[in-house]
Every structure is written in structure tokens, then in C-alpha cells.
Amino acid sequence: MKKSLITAALVMTMAAGLGAVAGCSSEPAKADVNASIPEGAAPLMPATHDGRFDSLGANGCYGCHGANDQANPMLNGSVALPEDHYADGGSNSKELEPTRTQCITCHVQG
Template identity: 65%
Template sequence: MRKNLVTGALVLAMAMGSLAVAGCASEAPASNSGADTPAGAPPVMPPTHEGRFETLGASGCYGCHGANENANPMLNGSVALPDDHYVDGSAQTLEIDPTHEQCNTCHVQG
């Protein structure tokens, strides 16, 4: 019984992980959603990201825009999180600063 639960949990985790990574596929933005963004303002999420934060949360954003061995922005062509979004202001911590976990507060949907 315990083996079945562990197997089920593993399958679920793998499925959720593949869904998060699928959202990182090389997709071109539908338009230049940041064209009307004032200088110094946080970038606007493109229309292709609609509902992603609500579904995946900050870990979903981090999956494409964060820095770790599984999701390097340089590998998938996404924009990397700035250092000030990480604990201690360094991407080397590989951990989002708790004050930046509500991505859609600053990065509104375009």
C-alpha cells in the first residue's frame, strides 16, 4: 500500500513538473506587451502567460525565469529574474526572496 502511495505521489510530481516546464516552451509573445510600460516600471506579463501565476504560483514563474540546475533562463530564452528578487540579493542563493513571491502584484497581465 505504501509503495503505491509513493509511486502515485512521484507520478503526480512528475506530471506537475512537466506542466510547469511545458509553459517554458519557446513561444513568441503575441505582441510587445511592454511597449506602453513606463521607464523603470516592472515588465508586463505577455498575454500568453494568462492564468499561469494563478495556476502555478511563484514556483511556476521561477521555473522559467529563475536560476537553478533545472530551470536556467539562458537555456529557455526567458528573461532572468533580477538579483534583487533573490534572498540576499544574489541569484546564487537559488531562492526567491519572500517579498517577491506575489509576481502578479508588480507584473500585471498585458
């Protein structure tokens, strides 16, 4: 009887410990870095993008946010580039407007 009580107490302690760990492991809600930017300003890049432009250039941004044969922003959950960022003013061209290739000029790190 004493053995079963010790086992039950041990199981309860382990379950409570797992519950505490699970509760602590969730990430805190991230603040919206774009909540306070002025109207018409380019959205800020999230902290997770730190250094990406430096290592990948505009093609790295375009890979996730542009409309091309290998990527579709609507499928990967990223924000799609606006139509005015494309040559000829539309995503059908699948080519960036040359003046839009310096993404970090407008989209600074948030």
C-alpha cells in the first residue's frame, strides 16, 4: 500500500511539473512593430529579418514576398509586395522595379 501511495505521489508530481514546464514554454505575444508608424510609411521589418538583406539582397526579400514561379506570398503566409514594387506596375511582370531593389532604404529593421 505504501508503495502505491509513493508511486501515485510521484506520478502526480511529474504531471504537475510537466504542466508547469508546458505553461512556461510558450512564447510571449510579440508586439506589432508597425502599430505606431505614420500612415503611408513603409512597414518595418521584424527583428527576425535582421541581417537578411545584407546576406541575401533584394532577391532574398523577393523570394518570400514576391510573385515568381517558385514562390507565392499568399501560400507561405508572408506579406505580398505591393503592385507598384514591380516593373510595369504589376506582379505579372515577375520582375522588381529597379528603384525598389534597395529594400532596407524604406523598410528599416523594427
